[in-house]
Amino acid sequence: MNTFGEIIDQIAISSKIIIHRHVNPDPDALGSQLGLAESIRATYPQKNVLLAGEGVGDLDWISTMDTVKDTDYQDALVIVVDTANRPRISDQRYQQGAKLIKIDHHPNVDPYGDLRYVNTSASSCSEIIADLINTAGNKLRMTARVAASLYTGIVGDTGRFLYPSTTVHTLAVAAQLVSFDFDANLINLKMGEITLNQAxxxxxxxxxxEVDDSGAAKLIIPQSLLHSLDLTTDDAHVIVSTPGRLKGVHSWVMGVEQLDGTYRVHLRSQGPAINDLAAAHHGGGHPLASGAKAQDEAEMQQIFTELITLQQQFK
Structure with a gap:
């Protein structure tokens, strides 16, 4: 594992920096990506700093991506944030840079990169980026735009400070960020905003x-339903945490059918660790919040069966 100092020094000597994050980005992926980029831009206006990755869906109020050409990667420093393993990096051209840095808070199942900093105790990658900037002194600046981006990421990954990943340090960092001149309340409102069809x-x-006696639950969202509500698969993210509000539901798997008939799988837990289950189905993530893929409804049922077993063993 590398130190903040080594990463800060590498940023300081690099004239071109391209920052990637994971596919299907959430607020933390975008917040940490943009927050780091804006800090570097504010400190080193002469550097060429680009954001790389596919579309961001309805989270474009947080950040949009730059147009990155193949030639931009020549002699560039590439930094990947909030991404545990290489297949989940959005835009696989990340490999074309001169040097690669990984900054993450997921379990370090894939220790890629020439330099890497992974802190699984952090609530979010945005919290790590805030710590990186605070450590850097005058080598990285904290501005209102940086603070707003990082606050957005922290709020997103802590469920507005409700999840167990929220620590005393998380709250201290959030308090520092909201001291800058941005509208934290507006961010909180945007986080909770949904359309009528999402409701x-x-x-x-x-x-x-479907709720099992063990406390495990399952739901499948078919494409036909999304089509009838004029929603995309990305729009379905607003319901991922919904089952956790129900008394008696302690873990759940949700499969959102994709256009090709496969399923994007969301796994959540209030008890048993589910990241190994996700990894067994082409995914991964945190012990209590992970993602995976399923080829069909049969695999969805298999995941549910395995989740029931985990829940029974936990109880």
Whole structure:
């Protein structure tokens, strides 16, 4: 594992920096990516700093991506944030840079990069980036735009400070960030904002959630439903945490059918660790929040069966 100092020094000597994050980005992926980029830009205006990755869906209010050409990677420092393993890096051209740095808070299942800093105790990658900037002194600046981006990421990955990953240090960092001149309340409102059809999708959750006696639950969101509500698969992210509000539900798997008939799988838990289960199905993540893939409904049922076993063993 490398130190903040080594990463800061590498940033200081690099004239071109391209920052990547994971596919299907969440607020932390975008917040940490943009926050780091804006800090570098504010400190070193002469550097060429670019954000790389595919589309961000309805999270474009947080950040949008730059147009990155193949030639931009020549002699560039590439930094990947909030991404545990290489297959989940958005835009696989990350390999074309001169040097690669990994900054993450997921379990270090894939220790890629020439330099890497992984802190699984951090609530979010945005919290790590805030610590990196605070450590850097005058080599990295904290501005209102940087603070707003990092605050967005922390709020997103802590569920507005409700998840167990929230620590005393998390709250201290958040307090520092909100001391800057940005509208934290507006960010909180945007985080909770949903459309009428997304609200109808939440109603579907309560009507169709299958709950096992163990406390494990399963839900499948078919493409036909999304089509009827004029929603995309990205729009379904608003319901991922919904089952956790129900008494008696302690872990759950949600499969959102993709256009090709496969399923994007969301795994959440209030008890048993589910990241190994996710890894067994082409995914990974945190012990209590992970993602995976399923080829069909049969694999969705298999994941649910395995989740029931985990829940029974935990109880």
């Amino acid at each position: 109808r999708l939440q109603g579907y959750v309560y009507d169709h959630l």
